[in-house]
Amino acid sequence: MEKISLILVDDHQMFREGLHLLLSKLNEIDKIREASNAAELFELLKQEVPQLIFMDIDLPGTDGIEITREVLKSHPSINIIALSMYADEVYYLPMIEAGAKGFILKNSGFDDVENSIKRVMAGKYYYSQEILSGLISARNRKKHQQKKNNDLSERETEILQSICLGLSNIEIAEKLNISKRTVDKHRENILQKTKTKNTAGLVMFAIKNGIIPMQ
């Protein structure tokens, strides 16, 4: 198996040196270089192109996401694994869009680093499990939020759904085989219950409360 040459990009020297030491114990690793910012990285790239880059996201000046885009534009073959303190989607989604093959958290174990190298160098992707738990818990939070605080009756829910579909009261009345005035009344009651004052408010309420599917 070919030995791996890699570059660590991080503005904290201590972190860089620690990771450097840990990585140097791996047999697969051949050469490790370090950069603390974009300029240093591009200088290293001129000298020799590595197979792998560990890229910190929170860099002063040009951030890791922007650097990743630039590096991949000129060197598409390099595998980039993102490093972040936080499992927040405002970090990893842009990073993945930028082309990072992996995303691991700084406070996860070194086995995460090892696994990420193995998978990414095999042409696969690798994401920390913590990211998923963030996604899942966000999903669950939303699901729970949606279920509660919904005092609408069945009929009212049905009518609110129809409103969101863009139907007028007359059309809803025809669809449900009831009087237009009844729909008027329901709509009025829904406005009261949802504490909104017009159609726009109704639709927003419906979405926030999961009354209409809108993932």
Place this chain on the structure above:
Amino acid sequence: MEKISLILVDDHQMFREGLHLLLSKLNEIDKIREASNAAELFELLKQEVPQLIFMDIDLPGTDGIEITREVLKSHPSINIIALSMYADEVYYLPMIEAGAKGFILKNSGFDDVENSIKRVMAGKYYYSQEILSGLISARNRKKHQQKKNNDLSERETEILQSICLGLSNIEIAEKLNISKRTVDKHRENILQKTKTKNTAGLVMFAIKNGIIPMQ
């Protein structure tokens, strides 16, 4: 460290036996039992409660998702790891909601099984990388969908946002210091461009196209 007692639930005998053999080589595992359906599983649960269950999703009769819900209702302390042939979100999302702590694919390596046991028994989640990348790519797809196909001008976008906030045309006119008739006209143009026919349609369009934040 306490030894783990677990149950394998799968309707394919050969798969069950193979996984049984592999698992029996792990030091952490103490006792392995097998069930091929819901009835057999609940029979085993009566005899002795395990710490862990590997649950196949595609079971004849009551499926793995439903069984997971029932098991966790009566035995919330049991850790359940789902097994599936497919990395499809129609499988894993309901399974996660049902309370499974892990989700691995049948065609991934045995190290996935080992890792899932370690993490789940430590009170954490574990999901196959394939699932994580599926979730993330789904999110990326959505983000990209939102950006395109938005012919609205700046002013129109501004007005659409105000509409979504529940403002009437008069209120929007005051807010932007323009005539109410101008807002009328903008609104008319937005209706045309978005191919919608009323306020509800406008709000739905705004959400689908990411014109208003709505995570």
Place this chain on the structure above:
DNA sequence: ACTTTACTCAGTATAAATACTTAGTTGCAT
């Protein structure tokens, strides 16, 4: 120079939504 686009404003008319009030029916629960 010319066209296009965005933004602005108005007249006129109709349709729809909002507000407030009253009231009959049904089914369910205490």
Place this chain on the structure above:
DNA sequence: ATGCAACTAAGTATTTATACTGAGTAAAGT
């Protein structure tokens, strides 16, 4: 059996939204 909640319906009035037409100005691009 009594009351409550949901669903139904209508009268009346006002406010908003939608539709179609016409038009001026400013900026930007060809």
